[in-house]
Amino acid sequence: MRVIRIVEAYVGEYASGKSEVAINRALELVRTGKPVTLVDLDLVEPCYTLRPIKKELMAQGIKVLAWETRGTVGFGETGNILRAEIPWALKRPGHIVFDVGYGVGGARTLELVAGIDREPSFQVLAVINTRRPMTGTVADIVEYVRNLAPVHGLINNTHLGDETPADAVQEGARTVSEAGRRLGIPVVATTVVAEVADSIGPVDCEHNPVRVLRRYMPRAFW
Amino acid sequence: MTGLSESTSANRPAARAGSSATIPVPGEKRVFMTGNEVVAWAAIAARADIMYGYPITPQNEVMHYWTRLAPKFGKEFLQTEDELAAGFTTIGGVLAGKKAFTATAGPGNILMQEPASMAEMMRLPVVVVIMQRGGPSTATVIYSQQEVILTTFGGNGEGFRIVYSTSGLQELYDYTIKAFNTAWRYRFPVFVLADGYQAKMREPLTIYDPLARGMELVPPEQYVGRPGMPGVDRPPGHYRNTYNTEEELYEILQGHVQEYERVAPEIMEHESLETEDADLLIIAHGVVGRAAKQAVEQLREEGLKVGCFRPVTLRPLSAGALRDAVSRAKRILVVESAYGQLGKLVRDALCGLVVEMFSLYKPGVGVTPEEVVIRSKELIA
Numbered sequence: 001m002r003v004i005r006i007v008e009a010y011v012g013e014y015a016s017g018k019s020e021v022a023i024n025r026a027l028e029l030v031r032t033g034k035p036v037t038l039v040d041l042d043l044v045e046p047c048y049t050l051r052p053i054k055k056e057l058m059a060q061g062i063k064v065l066a067w068e069t070r071g072t073v074g075f076g077e078t079g080n081i082l083r084a085e086i087p088w089a090l091k092r093p094g095h096i097v098f099d100v101g102y103g104v105g106g107a108r109t110l111e112l113v114a115g116i117d118r119e120p121s122f123q124v125l126a127v128i129n130t131r132r133p134m135t136g137t138v139a140d141i142v143e144y145v146r147n148l149a150p151v152h153g154l155i156n157n158t159h160l161g162d163e164t165p166a167d168a169v170q171e172g173a174r175t176v177s178e179a180g181r182r183l184g185i186p187v188v189a190t191t192v193v194a195e196v197a198d199s200i201g202p203v204d205c206e207h208n209p210v211r212v213l214r215r216y217m218p219r220a221f222w
Numbered sequence: 223m224t225g226l227s228e229s230t231s232a233n234r235p236a237a238r239a240g241s242s243a244t245i246p247v248p249g250e251k252r253v254f255m256t257g258n259e260v261v262a263w264a265a266i267a268a269r270a271d272i273m274y275g276y277p278i279t280p281q282n283e284v285m286h287y288w289t290r291l292a293p294k295f296g297k298e299f300l301q302t303e304d305e306l307a308a309g310f311t312t313i314g315g316v317l318a319g320k321k322a323f324t325a326t327a328g329p330g331n332i333l334m335q336e337p338a339s340m341a342e343m344m345r346l347p348v349v350v351v352i353m354q355r356g357g358p359s360t361a362t363v364i365y366s367q368q369e370v371i372l373t374t375f376g377g378n379g380e381g382f383r384i385v386y387s388t389s390g391l392q393e394l395y396d397y398t399i400k401a402f403n404t405a406w407r408y409r410f411p412v413f414v415l416a417d418g419y420q421a422k423m424r425e426p427l428t429i430y431d432p433l434a435r436g437m438e439l440v441p442p443e444q445y446v447g448r449p450g451m452p453g454v455d456r457p458p459g460h461y462r463n464t465y466n467t468e469e470e471l472y473e474i475l476q477g478h479v480q481e482y483e484r485v486a487p488e489i490m491e492h493e494s495l496e497t498e499d500a501d502l503l504i505i506a507h508g509v510v511g512r513a514a515k516q517a518v519e520q521l522r523e524e525g526l527k528v529g530c531f532r533p534v535t536l537r538p539l540s541a542g543a544l545r546d547a548v549s550r551a552k553r554i555l556v557v558e559s560a561y562g563q564l565g566k567l568v569r570d571a572l573c574g575l576v577v578e579m580f581s582l583y584k585p586g587v588g589v590t591p592e593e594v595v596i597r598s599k600e601l602i603a
Contacts, residue, residue: 160252160254
């Protein structure tokens with residue numbers, strides 16, 4: 001059987017953890033030995049991008065398509081211009097992970113990627129933190145994800161930064177799973193930092209697989 | 223980064239009718255938010271009626287989130303053509319008896335000073351949230367504490383205004399709610415002075431419904447269009463920002479001075495840490511106050527007698543409390559992300575005291591606890 005490559009785009013609410021989840025996914029995939037490209041497609045929010053940690057990720061074997069801060073000097077407030085190589089990312093071999101800007105505006109940016117409508121395994125995954133008030137309830141999540149359409153799966157990334165208790169993650173798992181049932185799409189994973197993951201185990205209370213996160217984004221401001 | 227990026231109805235008044243939700247935050251919830259969002263939620267929680275605004279980084283998401291929340295809670299929004307208009311329409315909202323607010327930064331704050339002066343003159347309870355960015359001029363969209371003098375004493379006038387400087391997202395929530403109360407209780411313009419770091423940073427906080435906590439929310443009142451015959455059933459509402467003679471202005475301003483001086487002690491707030499026996503007193507405000515507090519904790523662990531005084535109200539400044547703390551110290555160290563703006567306020571408040579004053583001024587750049595520790599050790603050695 002031909003193994004289809006993984007092509008995933010992480011979308012969602014402002015500060016929901018899209019970049020963190022995308023980075024960790026790329027690192028997980030690179031350990032399989034296949035080439036992995038991580039694409040910074042965030043044209044919405046110029047503050048938190050992959051730029052400052054690009055070299056660190058490249059050193060771990062990921063091909064990162066992103067600006068470096070010095071390359072954007074002079075752009076001023078417009079500081080976000082699509083790098084010419086990004087629309088052609090799908091021509092590259094191996095797995096491709098897109099880190100997309102927030103909201104509907106961010107999700108629409110995917111239209112700029114050539115061939116994305118013909119990519120057989122393309123998955124759009126919405127990252128949800130139920131402790132973000134705009135996506136705090138099942139109804140809010142359902143409404144929000146419908147606006148982002150198309151979305152193929154949900155990621156429960158519920159956390160409270162450095163103060164995350166395991167029961168908040170589990171509560172998030174229940175809320176996101178119920179939203180997934182109403183939307184008719186699966187919860188692909190619950191993502192959680194290692195300190196908390198130990199007390200949850202390999203699956204959460206809804207039997208969604210747990211992906212362990214290492215946090216890179218606290219260092220990624222500008 | 224300007225403009226509205228998503229799901230905003232920039233020029234369309236939000237739906238007034240049909241909103242079902244009236245309780246903005248049912249009970250209390252521990253959440254993970256950015257500062258700009260916090261301001262929008264707090265304004266909803268304070269039962270603000272309308273926001274007027276013009277986009278400028280780093281405050282844009284205050285507008286983004288307000289416009290997302292507004293239809294759910296029957297609130298309104300008007301995007302104006304610039305910050306002058308945003309400030310004056312906020313005044314218009316207040317005159318109509320609405321809890322009105324606006325938010326801006328940097329060059330927008332400069333334009334906001336003309337309406338702010340009018341609000342001072344007419345004693346109007348406008349609420350303005352400032353997310354300081356680098357200056358002078360356009361400078362950076364990121365961060366500074368360089369709008370302290372502008373926000374406390376900007377405009378042509380005497381600084382009859384209240385300025386709260388917050389140091390994190392919980393305070394941003396608490397003081398945004400408080401700002402509406404202070405404004406409507408005392409009828410002076412109120413500023414919540416934060417910065418680009420607080421605007422964009424993410425941290426946990428507890429959001430709550432102030433009424434569920436038993437807090438009072440001071441109700442707004444109409445200035446214009448009140449019932450009854452003016453001059454017969456009620457005094458005529460004559461709100462002036464223009465006077466014919468010097469004496470007339472002088473008399474009015476004397477009233478403002480007396481009222482401001484009278485209420486100032488009720489409004490002043492500060493935070494102090496380990497000031498009782500401190501040989502070195504660090505003075506810092508806002509997010510830099512946070513770095514200063516962490517530095518004090520570390521220095522105390524090393525047995526060094528260092529304390530911190532953090533004014534929460536930069537205007538009116540808690541001068542008495544500051545003088546008390548300083549009079550016990552041998553040296554003071556003023557730390558800020560500006561070149562001596564807090565320093566100016568501090569010198570003014572300390573006039574007549576003899577104390578050695580040192581500084582760690584980093585205009586437009588953040589200050590870390592480590593830097594404060596190093597500078598403090600230089601001064602203690």
